[in-house]
Amino acid sequence: MSSPLTYSNNELLAILRDTRTIAMVGASPKWNRPSYFAMKYLQEKGYRVIPVNPGHAGKEILGETVYASLAEIPGKFEMVDIFRNSEAAGPVTDEAIAVAKDKGIKVVWMQLGVINEAAAEKARAAGLTVVMDRCPKIEFGRLNAELSWGGFNSRIITSKRRRVRLS
Numbered sequence: 765m766s767s768p769l770t771y772s773n774n775e776l777l778a779i780l781r782d783t784r785t786i787a788m789v790g791a792s793p794k795w796n797r798p799s800y801f802a803m804k805y806l807q808e809k810g811y812r813v814i815p816v817n818p819g820h821a822g823k824e825i826l827g828e829t830v831y832a833s834l835a836e837i838p839g840k841f842e843m844v845d846i847f848r849n850s851e852a853a854g855p856v857t858d859e860a861i862a863v864a865k866d867k868g869i870k871v872v873w874m875q876l877g878v879i880n881e882a883a884a885e886k887a888r889a890a891g892l893t894v895v896m897d898r899c900p901k902i903e904f905g906r907l908n909a910e911l912s913w914g915g916f917n918s919r920i921i922t923s924k925r926r927r928v929r930l931s
Contacts, residue, residue: 769879769897776903779871779893783842784812786900787834787869789856790847791815793825798875799847800825802901809904814841834859840868845900850880857883861890875899 786806791813792799803813803826814837815825821832831837834844834856844860846853853874860872872887874880874896884894904910 771895771898773907776895776898777907779843779873779895780900780904780907783871784810785814785839785841786811786843786845787814787816787831787837787841788845788847789816789834790852791817791825791830792847793817793820793823793830802845802847802899805901806904812841813845834867834869835863837867842868843871843873843900844869846872846874846878848878850874850878853878853880854883857887861887861892864890864892871895873898873900876902 788799788803790799791803794800803815806813807826812828813826814828815830816832816834816837817825817830818832820830821836823830844856846856848856857872857880860869863869869892871893872884872895874884874894876897876899879896884896887894
């Protein structure tokens with residue numbers, strides 16, 4: 765049996781392919797924070813990323829208005845990317861479930877190190893797809909062979925020949 769934190773490349777690719785707009789909860793206006801870097805990268809790849817951070821509501825991050833909550837975002841978005849700790853992921857997931865139908869939310873994605881099994885179970889029961897302990901920026905780069913440009917083995921493209929099994 766596979767671990768609940770194991771996702772196939774096809775599953776992750778499908779999520780990233782079907783998503784156009786992401787609400788990033790915990791987005792920071794500080795250029796040196798991981799959420800800022802991830803937001804900028806995803807924007808450069810064609811995603812609209814809407815920052816959610818109550819402490820900066822009404823301001824802008826990377827050209828997008830910051831909202832205090834998911835419910836306040838006008839329009840629809842397919843993914844909620846949680847850049848908060850595991851405990852905070854519970855209430856964020858609860859809000860995502862509450863507004864999912866109205867907002868068109870299909871995916872709750874918890875960032876690296878963020879694992880909340882109870883929240884994930886609730887989201888799945890509500891019909892949402894859940895990804896935990898992964899970063900969409902990293903997964904996009906890995907699955908599109910961009911990490912290999914930096915010398916990382918993405919296990920997607922290789923110059924090595926496959927071993928042929930003779931049976």
